[in-house]
Amino acid sequence: MxxxxxxxxxxxxxxxLLHFAEPLTLECGRQLPxxxxxxxxxxxxxxxASNGVLICHALSGNHHAAGYHSPNDRKPGWWDSCIGxxxxxxxxxxxxxxxxxxxxCHGSTGPASQNPETGRPYGPDFPVITVRDWxxxxxxxxxxLGIQQWAAVVGGSLGGMQALDxxxxxxxxxxxxxxxxxxxxxxxxxxxxNEVARQAITSDPDFCAGRYLEEKTMPRQGLMLxxxxxxxxxxxxxxxxxxxxxxxREQAYQFGFDVExxxxxxxxxxxxxxxxxFDANTYLLMTRALDYFDPARPHGNDLSAAMAQASCxxxxxxxxxxxxFAPARSEELVNALIDARRNVSYSQIxxxxxxxxxxIPTPRYTNLFTAYMQRVAKEHTHAG
Amino acid sequence: MRADLEIIEPWIEDGARVLDLGCGDGTLLDYxxxxxxxxxxxxxxxxxxxxxxxxxxxxxxxxxxxxxGLGNFRDNTFDTVLMTQALQAVRRPDMVLEEMLRLGREGxxxxxxxxxxxxxxxxxxxxxxxxxxxxxxxxxxxxxxxLCTFKDFEALCYQHHIRIKSRTVVDDExxxxxxxRLWPNMLGQIAIYRVTR
Numbered sequence: 001m002x003x004x005x006x007x008x009x010x011x012x013x014x015x016x017l018l019h020f021a022e023p024l025t026l027e028c029g030r031q032l033p034x035x036x037x038x039x040x041x042x043x044x045x046x047x048x049a050s051n052g053v054l055i056c057h058a059l060s061g062n063h064h065a066a067g068y069h070s071p072n073d074r075k076p077g078w079w080d081s082c083i084g085x086x087x088x089x090x091x092x093x094x095x096x097x098x099x100x101x102x103x104x105c106h107g108s109t110g111p112a113s114q115n116p117e118t119g120r121p122y123g124p125d126f127p128v129i130t131v132r133d134w135x136x137x138x139x140x141x142x143x144x145l146g147i148q149q150w151a152a153v154v155g156g157s158l159g160g161m162q163a164l165d166x167x168x169x170x171x172x173x174x175x176x177x178x179x180x181x182x183x184x185x186x187x188x189x190x191x192x193x194n195e196v197a198r199q200a201i202t203s204d205p206d207f208c209a210g211r212y213l214e215e216k217t218m219p220r221q222g223l224m225l226x227x228x229x230x231x232x233x234x235x236x237x238x239x240x241x242x243x244x245x246x247x248x249r250e251q252a253y254q255f256g257f258d259v260e261x262x263x264x265x266x267x268x269x270x271x272x273x274x275x276x277x278f279d280a281n282t283y284l285l286m287t288r289a290l291d292y293f294d295p296a297r298p299h300g301n302d303l304s305a306a307m308a309q310a311s312c313x314x315x316x317x318x319x320x321x322x323x324x325f326a327p328a329r330s331e332e333l334v335n336a337l338i339d340a341r342r343n344v345s346y347s348q349i350x351x352x353x354x355x356x357x358x359x360i361p362t363p364r365y366t367n368l369f370t371a372y373m374q375r376v377a378k379e380h381t382h383a384g
Numbered sequence: 385m386r387a388d389l390e391i392i393e394p395w396i397e398d399g400a401r402v403l404d405l406g407c408g409d410g411t412l413l414d415y416x417x418x419x420x421x422x423x424x425x426x427x428x429x430x431x432x433x434x435x436x437x438x439x440x441x442x443x444x445x446x447x448x449x450x451x452x453g454l455g456n457f458r459d460n461t462f463d464t465v466l467m468t469q470a471l472q473a474v475r476r477p478d479m480v481l482e483e484m485l486r487l488g489r490e491g492x493x494x495x496x497x498x499x500x501x502x503x504x505x506x507x508x509x510x511x512x513x514x515x516x517x518x519x520x521x522x523x524x525x526x527x528x529x530x531l532c533t534f535k536d537f538e539a540l541c542y543q544h545h546i547r548i549k550s551r552t553v554v555d556d557e558x559x560x561x562x563x564x565r566l567w568p569n570m571l572g573q574i575a576i577y578r579v580t581r
Contacts, residue, residue, distance in 0.1 A: 371438045
């Protein structure tokens with residue numbers, strides 16, 4: 001029988017739920033007494049555990065980064081374009097670890113999980129999680145897997161911020177940080193968009209102050225609006241223009257306020273689908289984690305002082321049409337790394353798809369990413 | 385090995401901090417990393433070159449000198465700032481030269497000599513903009529928008545109070561020739577200058 005999956009796919013994968021019994025103290029001062037992380041791994045860990053690559057997900061991502069959960073899956077994991085045999089993160093050479101972050105809604109402990117103190121879902125009582133908290137929980141995951149030092153920590157967008165935080169929080173535990181379409185801090189405009197998304201959710205009557213699970217409702221409308229506004233920021237004017245232009249759903253204007261233009265239909269569809277699969281409290285947490293991220297802050301707003309703590313090598317990539325985390329933000333990071341005399345390479349990749357470009361394989365992006373990861377792989381094959 | 389690498393190498397201290405403007409495929413930095421244990425960065429805009437640098441493990445930053453300048457680098461960040469075969473292609477060579485010596489203690493610059501006798505002869509004989517193996521482009525479509533002679537360059541250094549520490553004149557394959565030294569501005573094809581404040 002022929003394989004049902006493409007040759008460069010990791011194929012059928014199975015997530016694992018790992019339990020961590022030791023309490024985790026969070027940046028907000030509160031503690032999680034114990035927690036679960038939903039994890040997927042691809043490839044094989046080598047004898048000296050030197051080929052581990054950690055994938056950090058973005059705002060709405062999860063542990064399922066590559067491969068298929070069943071032969072009937074229509075779509076593979078969210079970063080299947082970059083993870084697999086012969087792909088930039090080559091699973092023939094690396095042991096790839098991908099997880100659903102704390103506070104998530106795809107199996108890891110989050111607002112929809114049961115609060116051990118009350119026996120009911122955490123809901124709004126789930127502590128506010130930061131990028132640092134994620135990195136600390138990921139370090140525990142590395143311990144559990146027997147990985148003392150990652151070959152690389154890799155992430156796009158909010159995932160890139162986790163890679164950055166790894167480099168300064170656990171400098172000895174990674175050799176490379178790959179930071180794609182990220183930023184060393186959100187701008188006022190970024191925070192403003194997040195606030196609109198949060199307001200959309202919290203003002204939905206079905207939000208019930210975050211206790212919608214107990215009330216057996218769902219703030220679908222709010223979550224849909226949040227996703228719609230978010231989605232606009234992930235695309236570019238040019239890519240939306242090319243995809244939809246001013247195309248109408250009917251031949252002529254209907255002179256009403258229902259869906260008239262294809263772009264409206266698309267956004268509503270994306271929002272609705274998202275609202276069926278995502279937890280509203282998780283969305284609030286993830287956007288807040290984005291807002292709070294600012295590694296320069298404890299260093300008198302001197303980013304290079306923050307980055308001086310790192311010892312790994314960096315690859316920083318940005319995309320020309322990304323206006324959510326514009327190339328200038330990546331360049332701010334690169335300049336701080338140069339100032340701090342860290343090893344860094346940087347490229348701005350020409351791509352029309354806005355922020356989403358980090359998920360879309362283009363020859364230049366794929367080639368650069370592959371070239372870098374091959375270089376990373378050489379280190380552990382030579383050492384091993 | 386490229387002959388200019390051999391000439392430049394003794395001018396670089398062991399473990400120096402180096403910036404290479406227009407680093408190409410990273411050959412020079414790669415060589416200096418291995419021979420002299422230097423650290424630093426190359427600046428480049430050509431996508432294929434950037435990829436090759438990354439494959440080699442050379443730190444490369446995508447940055448366009450003409451559009452972005454060098455304002456993102458602090459004063460005295462480097463021991464040596466290099467620019468091989470690119471001075472004639474930037475919009476303001478004088479300002480780039482100034483910037484090089486703001487960022488580094490020393491600058492090393494190589495460029496083709498427009499005073500080379502063959503180019504002069506080409507112009508006299510044909511009355512048209514010279515073309516040669518080192519300068520293969522037509523006047524209207526050339527990256528070399530600021531060609532100069534050795535004398536021009538030295539006059540610029542004098543005006544800007546830049547000291548020339550040494551000058552090596554070679555042919556287009558970076559070989560030494562006795563006649564290059566005899567009358568460099570007429571007989572030399574490429575000059576490698578080592579400059580400082």
